[in-house]
Amino acid sequence: MHWGANNSKMRTKLIFTFTGLVFAITLAAIAYGTPKANRVNIRYVTPKNPEHQLVYMQMKQRGALEELQTFLSPLLLPRTLHISLAECDGEADAFYDFASITICYELIAELWENMPEETTPAGIEPIDTVIGPLFEISLHEVAHALFDLLRLPVFGREEDAADQVAAYILLRLGDTEARRLITGAAHAYRTEELRTGECRSLEDYAGEHSTPGQRAFNALCIAYGANRRLFADFVSEGYLPKVRAEFCREEYEQVQDAFDTLIQPHIDPELEKQIQGRAWLCESQGGGASVKHENCLLAPPE
Numbered sequence: 437m438h439w440g441a442n443n444s445k446m447r448t449k450l451i452f453t454f455t456g457l458v459f460a461i462t463l464a465a466i467a468y469g470t471p472k473a474n475r476v477n478i479r480y481v482t483p484k485n486p487e488h489q490l491v492y493m494q495m496k497q498r499g500a501l502e503e504l505q506t507f508l509s510p511l512l513l514p515r516t517l518h519i520s521l522a523e524c525d526g527e528a529d530a531f532y533d534f535a536s537i538t539i540c541y542e543l544i545a546e547l548w549e550n551m552p553e554e555t556t557p558a559g560i561e562p563i564d565t566v567i568g569p570l571f572e573i574s575l576h577e578v579a580h581a582l583f584d585l586l587r588l589p590v591f592g593r594e595e596d597a598a599d600q601v602a603a604y605i606l607l608r609l610g611d612t613e614a615r616r617l618i619t620g621a622a623h624a625y626r627t628e629e630l631r632t633g634e635c636r637s638l639e640d641y642a643g644e645h646s647t648p649g650q651r652a653f654n655a656l657c658i659a660y661g662a663n664r665r666l667f668a669d670f671v672s673e674g675y676l677p678k679v680r681a682e683f684c685r686e687e688y689e690q691v692q693d694a695f696d697t698l699i700q701p702h703i704d705p706e707l708e709k710q711i712q713g714r715a716w717l718c719e720s721q722g723g724g725a726s727v728k729h730e731n732c733l734l735a736p737p738e
Contacts, residue, residue, distance in 0.1 A: 501521060510707035537581060653676065
């Protein structure tokens with residue numbers, strides 16, 4: 437009699453526990469959702485600072501965020517990823533936090549301001565010094581979002597891993613666009629390093645990011661490892677030291693294996709084919725004049 441009563445209470449307790457567990461799992465499933473494509477939401481936040489109005493208007497008129505939204509549409513995400521262009525209290529930055537990416541108007545303004553007036557000695561066109569780093573920075577933040585939303589394991593520093601994911605995605609866009617974007621991004625990092633390197637303190641090496649110079653070499657290395665023919669001049673012209681270039685193929689294959697294992701299963705293959713078959717950048721300059729393209733992602737203020 438006594439044992440039976442305890443047994444009945446135990447069964448009742450187990451039933452309540454099981455029911456509560458099922459309810460909790462159901463709520464979690466509703467909150468997190470089934471992975472789906474086209475789960476990127478965009479927003480242009482109207483700036484209060486008059487100095488950012490031109491950036492806001494240019495980006496909105498050209499549909500820059502809409503292009504990025506389309507580019508990311510093949511991602512199979514368990515919840516919506518929000519991407520905003522907004523003011524950042526004077527900080528030229530971009531960041532990810534709680535399923536939300538913010539790209540600062542200050543960052544775009546700074547890239548425009550630093551854009552060279554003519555093609556660089558390395559053959560990098562002015563517009564690529566803007567589009568390259570902006571695309572790379574945006575994909576860097578997307579990588580943070582993937583690590584978080586897909587709960588992906590990361591060895592080493594997350595910032596370095598995000599750089600690798602961004603560079604790897606750029607290299608999948610085709611030879612012409614990959615070269616323009618990688619060289620543009622590397623140029624921006626190199627320029628930043630030359631501007632700040634002489635004033636660097638020991639504490640600068642304590643940050644979660646690698647130094648701009650290291651990030652430039654990392655981008656060049658993964659590109660050279662992916663295609664030694666296309667990026668041969670990185671080594672022959674001395675932009676990438678031979679001692680580093682020797683191991684770049686192995687570095688690229690390591691990133692490729694990680695991407696194929698962890699991220700590729702979360703990409704819709706049919707939508708990916710559509711994205712890879714589309715032009716994303718402005719046409720190259722010809723005869724001293726910029727040739728406009730209907731799919732131009734970004735151009736400097738007119």
